[in-house]
Amino acid sequence: MTMEELMVDVSHMVSAEWTKLRSVRSNLWVLAAIVAVVIGLAVVVAETRSLQPDDTVLGGSLTAGGTLALLLAGALGASHMASEHGTGLIAMTFAACPQRRRVLFAKATVIAAALGATGLLAAVGGTLVGRWLLDGAAYAPGDPVPAVFGIAATVALTGIAGLAVGAVVRHPAGAAGTVMGVVLLPILLGPLTGDLQPWVAGASPSGVLQKLAQSSDAVPETVGTLGAWPSLAVLTGCVCAGVVVAALIVERRDA
Numbered sequence: 001m002t003m004e005e006l007m008v009d010v011s012h013m014v015s016a017e018w019t020k021l022r023s024v025r026s027n028l029w030v031l032a033a034i035v036a037v038v039i040g041l042a043v044v045v046a047e048t049r050s051l052q053p054d055d056t057v058l059g060g061s062l063t064a065g066g067t068l069a070l071l072l073a074g075a076l077g078a079s080h081m082a083s084e085h086g087t088g089l090i091a092m093t094f095a096a097c098p099q100r101r102r103v104l105f106a107k108a109t110v111i112a113a114a115l116g117a118t119g120l121l122a123a124v125g126g127t128l129v130g131r132w133l134l135d136g137a138a139y140a141p142g143d144p145v146p147a148v149f150g151i152a153a154t155v156a157l158t159g160i161a162g163l164a165v166g167a168v169v170r171h172p173a174g175a176a177g178t179v180m181g182v183v184l185l186p187i188l189l190g191p192l193t194g195d196l197q198p199w200v201a202g203a204s205p206s207g208v209l210q211k212l213a214q215s216s217d218a219v220p221e222t223v224g225t226l227g228a229w230p231s232l233a234v235l236t237g238c239v240c241a242g243v244v245v246a247a248l249i250v251e252r253r254d255a
Contacts, residue, residue: 013097013106021080021110030076031118034155037072038065038122039129046133052216058142059215061130062123066151066209069122070158070183073115074205077162078175080111085170101247104167108243111163112156119155123148142214150212150232157239158183158205164239164246190222198224203234
């Protein structure tokens, strides 16, 4: 196969996966919910003045809603892969494209694009709402650019991680539960890991989100001293490694 034929083949697979994603109404509801929870919780935090004295408007507006957005993104990615195993549709997908790694790549591309765009819309909306409602309040504003792009990337990466988990677990509920644990457990159980806490929590999706949002919760004792963007790079590497492992497993077992 020539490079041009390969690009056409991949383009067709990406188009097919996009059609699958948008044809399931629940997927569209999840994308809408990501925007709604981020903006909605930004309103709640602003109206109740739930920020810490040393918090930033950006952190207060995006941390709570952003964490829920990560959970939704991970669940969407897991469902997009695992649901095909549950219905048996994956056998038809692999029959149409025996190169299973390309199928996984196409799914990851679609999930990344959909969640990246949705995450960016949610982050910008939450930031604008927070600044509007907290205008004149005695909080540092925070620096939203380029932080909102990093937050959007974190949402997309969490969705890809969910996709990889779905490829391995192959059960929608089990995959969604696993990826939710990946998002929440490093922060919740970090204190139990002693000196390893900054490493465990700092490179987790929720830890990276806290750093990018410049939240007052992102203190060195809990999420380490590694900066927000290096932490995002570490998260990216971990997710890529997870996708490679998932691709190897998918190649070696029956549909």
